[in-house]
Amino acid sequence: MVLENKKDYLWFTSWEITLKIENRIIGGLCFKGCPDKKGRVEIAYEMQDECRCKGYMTEAVIELINWAFTQEKVLSVIAETEKNNLPSHRVLEKIGMEKYEEKEKMFWWRINKI
Template sequence: MINLESERLKLLPLQAKHLALAVESYGKMESKLGLSVSNTILDDEMKYAMNVRLQKVSEDNKNYLWLTNWAIVLKEENRIIGFIMIKGCPNENGEVIVGYGIEEMYRNRGYATEALQGLKKWIFKNPKAIYIIADTEKDNIESHKVLKNVGAIKYKEDEELIWWKIENILGGYTWMK
């Protein structure tokens, strides 16, 4: 299984079996991944998100890295502290849509920025990926900071949401960390 690492984090892309396990028994999924088992119980919204990702991965398993939730693991604790997801391969405009969330007790420590920075590097290794797109609720100031920290700019907004865009400034050239 591929994983991306930074100084403090590992990003683990969940395969179909992990997504299914997460919905059935989050602790079993953590154990299967060799991580510290928490008492986490997924709420209905997160179960729904896991099931959507499971359906997408099941429909196109060869591209699962572009369709799944990636667990954000804090190395120091060997524990999942959040998720970052990619919602599909680069589209016809070279856009890749992402979303992320960090458990409340781990927020405001730079973990979301670190995770998104690592995934950004991986995404932009694909020459078809020109932009990373994310949306945030207008009042989610912490998420605005994360996106600004990784080079995103606002490009659209409505009454509820702001859309952000990160451009591959290397113009399709790949680079390694």
């Protein structure tokens, strides 16, 4: 994908979350491709279990979304979570995302550019 979209490589880049005090990677996040024709871009993220519920992912997702909203083509950021992934639900709720769709095992979340 990156080779096909060299000018848009940031939409295909995985960003690592580093715990500076221990100099180790504790998680990561990314966009799942370029914004679509409706201006939506999807995010994904993961965090090591022992580092959950400490605010690290909330901080990282806020910064990722803030950057996305500086991009002209982005009108909204979306995310998909498993229904039983409560830590992920809390992250998205804290940053102001709202559930907008429910599937059998998944919730879809969205936040719009203001």
